[in-house]
Amino acid sequence: MLVRPRNPLNIGAAARAMANFGFDDLVVVAPFDPVWREARSAVGAGAVLKAARMTDHLPEAIGDCSFVVGTTTGSRRNLDRGPVPLTELTSAPRKLPPRTHAAVLFGPEKTGLLNDHLSYCRLVVRIPTTEGCPSMNLGQAVAVCCYELARAAEFPRSAATGRVHSSPPAQVQSLDHLIDRAARVLDRAGYFKPKGRPAQLLKLRRLVLGLGLSNHDARVLGGVLAQIEWKIKAG
């Protein structure tokens, strides 16, 4: 919900961010510009803008919600409770029964939400911006909040570890073939020092095994080496 937004471009930007992250119920409360809906609609935001509701007063807008979250930069003086970092917001909705109708409020561009608005909020979240430049652009703030909510909803996922392969990791035996082939090429190329071969080969194997090659990587490199081997033999 955008409370008293001034710039129709920001309304369009908010709608686009919502569409990007799968939210569709935009409410615009008492916008300054009566023609906000006709404003050039941002790419992809058309449907969200078209379906947006408008109300004159905040209580009307949130009447049917059971959980209202306010957003702030945390710089308001009269805030009577510490805002929760946005990064922790995502633990809050989980406490709610499913299908709870919730709303997130964003204030006017210049002032942010006023204390009156905040008084309707069960929770106030702060986007963790720097002290030097705390105030976010409205459309960007909406994007960050939508992202965080979508992220949390999507989350329970296996923990990411290291490099992500679209192709499964190569088995050691195919890597060994790769290294054998490389060794043959290097023998022909005179790479190894007379007595150093075993140690150099060991280094090479360590290097190759350490790379975490995928099956696909190993195939491509095998092709490269085969071609070089052929060339050296032919030459």
Next chain:
Amino acid sequence: MLVRPRNPLNIGAAARAMANFGFDDLVVVAPFDPVWREARSAVGAGAVLKAARMTDHLPEAIGDCSFVVGTTTGSRRNLDRGPVPLTELTSAPRKLPPRTHAAVLFGPEKTGLLNDHLSYCRLVVRIPTTEGCPSMNLGQAVAVCCYELARAAEFPRSAATGRVHSSPPAQVQSLDHLIDRAARVLDRAGYFKPKGRPAQLLKLRRLVLGLGLSNHDARVLGGVLAQIEWKIKAG
């Protein structure tokens, strides 16, 4: 880094989002509009915009980086590796030694990063937008990524997993030399298909940059290639 941005307002918005989350090194690569810097600077973004660097070409911009991350909506057809969800990005930089110079690339508004740009990226991340409306506004995409990076930095989590470098990661420019050398060898070896060279070279670059080579690795492989090059020339 913004690659070929068209709209100066988006550059200003990106600068503001960076300032909001404590990032200050903006690089603008070959912007369409030469007066981008003079464009009405977004609130709070003045310092970041003023200090922004501009380059004509991407390799120049990332030459001194050791970790380059590309961003995508995941809808590009030719992407030969699965992009990592942004929510998982934050496990990747932790593999790097502290003070690694990293960059995040954002593509032009209309097309996003092209395959040539992506081939310089060690990792491609996808902002988890919906299928129905995948494409984000540039300024909002930057805001979401800055938020996610700041969020992760604020929450140092469990120990890093994955490959541990004993030697610092190689910079893009030394990897580019390595790839040039490999291309010379492969030209001589007749590896490339008549019309396929650009695409094959792109694949090779992606593969090599994806390996996370250390400085030491790059030196060893450079030596290997030099020897092979010499042999093929001599043969």
